[in-house]
Amino acid sequence: TQLLEQSPQFLSIQEGENLTVYCNSSSVFSSLQWYRQEPGEGPVLLVTVVTGGEVKKLKRLTFQFGDARKDSSLHITAAQPGDTGLYLCAGVGSNSGYALNFGKGTSLLVTP
Amino acid sequence: DSGVTQTPKHLITATGQRVTLRCSPRSGDLSVYWYQQSLDQGLQFLIQYYNGEERAKGNILERFSAQQFPDLHSELNLSSLELGDSALYFCASSNPTSGANTGELFFGEGSRLTVL
Numbered sequence: 001t002q003l004l005e006q007s008p009q010f011l012s013i014q015e016g017e018n019l020t021v022y023c024n025s026s027s028v029f030s031s032l033q034w035y036r037q038e039p040g041e042g043p044v045l046l047v048t049v050v051t052g053g054e055v056k057k058l059k060r061l062t063f064q065f066g067d068a069r070k071d072s073s074l075h076i077t078a079a080q081p082g083d084t085g086l087y088l089c090a091g092v093g094s095n096s097g098y099a100l101n102f103g104k105g106t107s108l109l110v111t112p
Numbered sequence: 113d114s115g116v117t118q119t120p121k122h123l124i125t126a127t128g129q130r131v132t133l134r135c136s137p138r139s140g141d142l143s144v145y146w147y148q149q150s151l152d153q154g155l156q157f158l159i160q161y162y163n164g165e166e167r168a169k170g171n172i173l174e175r176f177s178a179q180q181f182p183d184l185h186s187e188l189n190l191s192s193l194e195l196g197d198s199a200l201y202f203c204a205s206s207n208p209t210s211g212a213n214t215g216e217l218f219f220g221e222g223s224r225l226t227v228l
Contacts, residue, residue: 033216042114042202042219043155088155099145099168100217104154 003027004089004103012109016078021106023089024071030092032072033100034063037086043102079110115139118203118220126228130191133223137184137205143167144186145217146178149200161186193227200224 005024013019023032031050035043047056049065049072056063060083062075076083086107090100115138125131137144146158148171157170161180172178175193180186190197201224204217 040221042116042204042221043217044114044219045216048216099157099160099170101157102147102155 004091004101006087006089006103006106008106009104010107010109012111013079015081015110015112017110018075018077019079019108020073020075021087021108022071022073023103025091026070027091028069030069032065032069033090034072034074035088035090035102037088037105038084043086043088076108079108081110081112084108084110114218114220116203116205116218116220118201118223120223121221122224122226124226124228125193127193127195129193129227130189131193131225133188133190133201133203133225135186135188135203135205135220137186137203138207138218141205141207141218142184143206144180144184145204145206146172146186146188147202147204147219149202149222150198155202158188190225193225195227198225198227 007022031048033048034046036046037043047063052067052069054065060077064073086105088102088105090102117136119134142163145160147155149155158172159178160168164180175191178188200222202219202222204219206217
């Protein structure tokens, strides 16, 4: 199984702070996706990174794919309470056909 | 709204029982995926169907089975239920070319199963 390890598991910060969460694996992925899941809902795709070293920005969110395509990071600038949620990284696993394997996620709480 | 519909939203049942979870994918999506989410295991891939055919299997127990019907809706059957089967069960759909998942998964809101 191609494991995706996410850290930290939990993060509680105040509005306006910056944060970075990480997604690491010993396996190489052709692409990685980041999803956000809010309570009572299913995960929603934020971004897909494909090229090693790639950086993508989505408003205050910056996603980076590692040069070796084994890891990724998500940086949030000036976090808002609306950023609260579970952030999941996912990659296509060679052991599961073409289905996505997910990390366990980073649970983020941003308080006003 | 992702366009993926799951029923029921909540289900409470007893150990040893059998339940069926239903999923209607987004219009036009050929692939359906089932995932189980629990606090300790995270989001675990169970099984994938593409246009009625089983495409990939993950950590699905032998007590669980699934199928995708000609109208592309899918059902996940869970039998001989145990306390540990209590979890959120998500269905997701996509419309990848030739069945390869290179794109986005669209998730339903999930079915919360509680086994007492």
